[in-house]
Amino acid sequence: MQRALDRHAQKVESIAAAVRERVRESAPSHVSKGGVPHFVPLPGDKRRAGKPIDISSLNEVIHIDAERMECVAEPGVTFAQLVDATLRHGLAPTVVPELEGISIGGAVAGCSVESMSYEYGGFHDSCLEYEVVTGEGEVLVCSPEKEPLIFEMMHGSYGTLGMLTRVKFRLIPAKPYVKLEHRTYRSIEDYNQAMVSECEKGDFEFIDGIVHGPNELVLCLGNFVDSAPYVSDYRWLNIYYKSTRERSEDYLRTEDYFFRYDTECHWMTKTVPPLEWKPVRFAVGKTFLGSTNMIQWSRRLEKVLSLKKRPDVVCDVFIPGDRFVEFFEWYARDFVFYPLWVVPYRPAKVYPWISDDLAARIGEGLFIDCAIYGKPNGGSVDYSVLLEEKVYELDGLKTLISRNHYTPERFWEIYNQPNYEKVKRRLDPKGTFPDLLESLARVE
Ligand SMILES: Cc1cc2nc3c(=O)[nH]c(=O)nc-3n(C[C@H](O)[C@H](O)[C@H](O)COP(=O)(O)OP(=O)(O)OC[C@H]3O[C@@H](n4cnc5c(N)ncnc54)[C@H](O)[C@@H]3O)c2cc1C
Numbered sequence: 001m002q003r004a005l006d007r008h009a010q011k012v013e014s015i016a017a018a019v020r021e022r023v024r025e026s027a028p029s030h031v032s033k034g035g036v037p038h039f040v041p042l043p044g045d046k047r048r049a050g051k052p053i054d055i056s057s058l059n060e061v062i063h064i065d066a067e068r069m070e071c072v073a074e075p076g077v078t079f080a081q082l083v084d085a086t087l088r089h090g091l092a093p094t095v096v097p098e099l100e101g102i103s104i105g106g107a108v109a110g111c112s113v114e115s116m117s118y119e120y121g122g123f124h125d126s127c128l129e130y131e132v133v134t135g136e137g138e139v140l141v142c143s144p145e146k147e148p149l150i151f152e153m154m155h156g157s158y159g160t161l162g163m164l165t166r167v168k169f170r171l172i173p174a175k176p177y178v179k180l181e182h183r184t185y186r187s188i189e190d191y192n193q194a195m196v197s198e199c200e201k202g203d204f205e206f207i208d209g210i211v212h213g214p215n216e217l218v219l220c221l222g223n224f225v226d227s228a229p230y231v232s233d234y235r236w237l238n239i240y241y242k243s244t245r246e247r248s249e250d251y252l253r254t255e256d257y258f259f260r261y262d263t264e265c266h267w268m269t270k271t272v273p274p275l276e277w278k279p280v281r282f283a284v285g286k287t288f289l290g291s292t293n294m295i296q297w298s299r300r301l302e303k304v305l306s307l308k309k310r311p312d313v314v315c316d317v318f319i320p321g322d323r324f325v326e327f328f329e330w331y332a333r334d335f336v337f338y339p340l341w342v343v344p345y346r347p348a349k350v351y352p353w354i355s356d357d358l359a360a361r362i363g364e365g366l367f368i369d370c371a372i373y374g375k376p377n378g379g380s381v382d383y384s385v386l387l388e389e390k391v392y393e394l395d396g397l398k399t400l401i402s403r404n405h406y407t408p409e410r411f412w413e414i415y416n417q418p419n420y421e422k423v424k425r426r427l428d429p430k431g432t433f434p435d436l437l438e439s440l441a442r443v444e
Pocket of ligand 1 (some may be wrong): 031033036037038040055075076096098099101102103104105106107109110111112113114124157158159160163164165185261268314373401
């Protein structure tokens, strides 16, 4: 461990020196984590304006303390690497975003959730301590006890406050297999009732759902198990999201469960139908399937894609649980895009990046994350605008990973301006990193 910590200290010192150099040059910069990003590429993107600060060397799991069930890792470690390392100890992160290439730093800064989020909240809710390189090139450590506001505000900061360079977080016991039960419901009311009731009962470790249409809503319930009578494989020829329509029960290896949506990058393969055909998958699957391959290919096609009138809608929206049925009725009537991935999500606390007024309205209840991945958006209606308006009307929250259409006034009705500005002044007074309002509130 000491050798890994020494290596880490050297890497961080050279990254901090690079930031100080940028401050001397007054050169705006942005975090470049290496690997593939999970941000929707947009023309004239202010999020990636300025010079990159390369932190791709920060890609090591530094230490796993199996007894205390804690891990210390660098932020560029992907969840594929992390799961591989922790499962060797019979442990897992509390939240494993479903795409292999999502990194620890991206999960904190970009609000990742998944099927254990009904119990554990977002990945950041398992975090105990961050090391951060500020916009001045200072290295600081924060935790719930030390610099608590900085610690809390790193979540959902999208690279605008500082760079996470080391993360300490909790792990939970894991087993080698996951047993899944898929229950199909024919109405949103029945589906919602069942989902909320399962979250309350807590009999299942994993709860999420996949909606194939307004009358075909599948609740996916899972538990870790020690052994399995068989295991299904959705990493090459077979397709997980389709299996939920056909099977009421399934067994997967734990790592295959965590990354069950990776092979198709959720359902991106639907946009190139031959990629769903078994002979084609057999022949070219290794080159084209898997989220990292697919994101790399779509970035190569970025120039072609920018000819599109608007990019597809790719976004997670967190809807307050008591407004979810209302949201879905609107979605089924006016938005209409399936599959829709549904993840119950109970934040561990009211996050201080949410404005006081909104926080008072939404309280500490359950959210339902609706993950909308790939709705075509080239017609007369701009569905991205429509979605943002609806989420605002319902007191929901929308991740900022794609297009955003907020006015400054609307933006600060949702986000906590005093807290953001306080931490921005402390960490990045000269604006080395992009500003949340200027770079993300309006990205069209
Ligand atoms: C197609 C698609 C599918 C997705 N699927 C899922 C899913 O299945 N489950 C899920 O939970 N989420 C999913 N997401 C959302 C995803 O979790 C977030 O977008 C996440 O932020 C991606 O992290 P990344 O490691 O790829 O980082 P990037 O996409 O490179 O960066 C994300 C943000 O984090 C910032 N950032 C990255 N590293 C650091 C750092 N070290 N310090 C400070 N800031 C940093 C970047 O500046 C950027 O603002 C998906 C997103 C897309 C576009």
